[in-house]
Amino acid sequence: MTNPEVLKSRARALHLFGLLAHWPPAGTADWVEPLLQWEEDERSRRSLERRLREAHIGRFKALCDFDWLWPKRCDRAAVEDLMSLDFLQEAANIVLLGPNGVGKSTLAKNIAHQALVCGHTVLFTTAGQLLGDLAALDSDSALRRRLRHYAAPDLLAIDEVGYLSYSNRHADLLFELVSRRYEGKSTLVTTNRPFAEWSAVFPNAACVVSLVDRLVHNAEVISIEGDSYRLKEAKERSEQRAKQRRKANS
Template identity: 80%
Template sequence: MLIGPNGVGKSTLALNLAYQALVHGHTALFTTACQMLGELAALDSDSALRRRLHRYASPDVLVIDEVGYLSYSNRHADLLFELISRRYGATSTVVTTNRPFVEWSEVFPNAACVVSLVDRLVHRAEVIAIEGESYRVKEARERADQRAKKRSVARAEKKPS
């Protein structure tokens, strides 16, 4: 579990974990929560859903990126719970989130399985809390500072002596 604010590199770390799994001969799959849950929820037959759940349940390492960025329905929560339950204790699952676990009831409002979902995710897990400032905000501020300096220099050069 990688927990931290937006823009601190959780997705990059998760991608690197998946890459290292591949380098060491394991299977890995990287997906966003939105992509995976949307795909699973759109399936209308039980057999298609079982096949797709198997696709997500079978890799040695599954990375689910960006849990917490959007809110999901009870159906989405149930699907994620089903997947995590299938993988529980058998394979590795990496989840990135910008929300502490106590706020997951906001991500999956009214879902009865949230407590059990979090319980399975954190049991035997390494929970890594990443603190820091968003690199995107930092880079934007640095660009703004550079533009302000250039404008200041340009104004100084235009002033008559």
Template identity: 75%
Template structure:
């Protein structure tokens, strides 16, 4: 015989209501003490959490990236590892702090940003990742005010917006105005993560003649966590290592052929 626990039953009933299992709730008095109720609710909660995570990962469009555990911290000449690891705690989301990764090409800015964003997805937050060129090009191409407002709202809504590769191309004044509008909408409300290969002093080269650049940078960096990375491109290092490995393989084959011919 199952001993009824009123507090536990009420907790289970609340969970069933939250899951909108209306049929179960309607017949609660008949099933409240059944041993299968708690496992059933747990299965349903776990499955919905899994589906929610998969949907948010799909919608985030993070793409493939190297896990933080595989990141070579010794390669950059300068990087504040503790600051990056602190970002993984997601405390910056509590007060809508922005995050900016600054450094030359190939030092891991996008990888680190994607890891932070992925951690946020696992924790239940919504994320959207776009390259600056893709996002600003899309916004600038919209030919109606209503369509532009809807798309700006789309980018302003996620808990984290990751804008990748600011500085690799130059943009028109309209692009600058659109980015300023988006950053302003998210300002002190939601966190924005930006990766850039340009120090802020050179953003006037990214947005030539745009009057809003100073205000844009001001809004972005206010209460922001700025992670500066110095070093050579890790991709070039890997390419060099692959080239050297292939050269060794070819040399070994030539040596083996010579030995075979000599014998």
């Protein structure tokens, strides 16, 4: 049987004050340890469910089903090493760089989900959603609250940077957010544009160089090269339907 003092510490951590008030007679009962374990397991399950809802990761293909042979270039060992989540302990950033459809979002969602399962707080969003949300706020107090919301998670994943162009205000807001998280929390970014082209994403924004500098400092940049996997799947579906039609008409 587990040491009663250890059980008492677990009950205190769970704030089971009614049980603690009757600890002398109850602390050595056979049912106490299973009760504590049930409560811990249930709270852990509910915590994971809540964090999953709040993370907004959505549906994604598991890493075990990822087609590593399709990209012409993708450092599988580096991606799998990220799943250890060591980068979170170092407050390091991650940048997944590559053209459309090579699996950047899928990899980002797998990393984000792994962080959630391991007890970290996570928020997954697209650049358009994030910057649109921040730019729509018309008061300084509301903006500060929203920036704190995005700055708070252990891991903030910003998907699809580079797919749209943004104003100087959007650039300033992203710079402010990255600065708040700088060297304190990890930020994961997926982008289809090399950093030399970010001036086209944020035209005429004075902070672009500083934004990139803070984002890539103490960051791991993983480049992925290849053709669109979505186009490959669409072509395969089209060929399969054509085959079925020929078979039905033969």
